[in-house]
Amino acid sequence: MAIDVKIPPMGESITSGVLAKWHVADGTIVKKDQPLFELETDKITSEGTAEADGKLTIKVAAGTDVKIGEVVATIDETATAGASVPAASSQKLEVENQKSGDVVASPAVRRLAAETGIDPATVTGTGKAGRVTKGDMLAASVSKPPFAAPAPAATAPVAAPSVASAKERQTRTKMSKLRQTIAKRLVSAQHEAAMLTTFNEVDMSAVMELRKKYQDDFVKKHGVKLGFMSFFTKAVVHALREVPGVNATIDGDTVVQNHYYDISMAVSTDKGLMVPVIRGCDTLDMAGIEKAIAETAKKAREGKIGLDDLSGGVFTITNGGIFGSMLSTPILNAPQSAILGLHAINERPIALNGQVVIRPMMYLALSYDHRLVDGKEAVTFLVKVKQAIEDPARLLIGA
Structure with a gap:
């Protein structure tokens, strides 16, 4: 009996995609739940899996545009695990499977x-x-060091190579559906919003001391490390409550005021930047936020993010500091009205109580839609975040 392998439903707003690659070759004996192909849409990238054991017959080549529900292969359940695999594909399967x-x-x-x-x-x-x-x-x-490059073998001098052809100098690859959508959304945000960025700097000493003091106990109790993101998430929720104008969006000629605190977290993946949402950050404790961030980031990097994971955020936090960024102007995540950019922590001399001291400092950048958020609100919001990070006790008493 042959079973059709179909493009699975991705959500009401997704009707098509690109069958980016096959993980197995035509004629392969596959097992139930084995990943068969990778599907790229304009919102997410996902894998299609086998619904039964059997021999796979591919009907649609990689790189083809496909529709939801379209049959792209069949699985012959009558085939046995001992069935032969085409000789031409055996070497490829050894690598791919x-x-x-x-x-x-x-x-x-x-x-x-x-x-x-x-x-x-x-x-x-x-x-x-x-x-x-x-x-x-x-x-x-x-616990394992990376590959050690083999020592180059001694060779006789050779003549200088000729100039490479144009084909050798460049590689042209079609932009993925996800990357195309990311590009359109970023350009759209710049064209539609009156985007402005304000900056400040924050002394990370207090947070770093808290993490150092309680890290071991925190890990033992909750099974997850206490990171900087939970502090900044709590600080953002605190600032949104103090400056509610930032927690709003524009819908045509209407201002929509949000009264919830679902925070989007930018995650870099092999497929591009994704911004999954952490729900109810005002109700989560530090451990809950750290666990939610870790689980969501893992899903994003493994390509398991769904549409529901990406929708409904009211504010975005992006941390370029993990890549060493000193300063940047983040682009709005439409339809949100503001985004906070975090950067690298560097020791710098600052003036404190009339003395020059060395402190671990981070630059903060708040980009916002000036159509809705005034400069006073934006600066006040950023100051509230700075105060909460430099004096975390404020988060406990709501000051």
């Missing part, structure tokens, strides 16, 4: 295996059915 035990590795895991030299079969998987995840590979790589 790396496994951890009986569980097929995801593209992210295969890429990390190639980069680190770690065999996924030697890593204990924490995913579904013992599947090795990207997080498992990253954790395993911490």
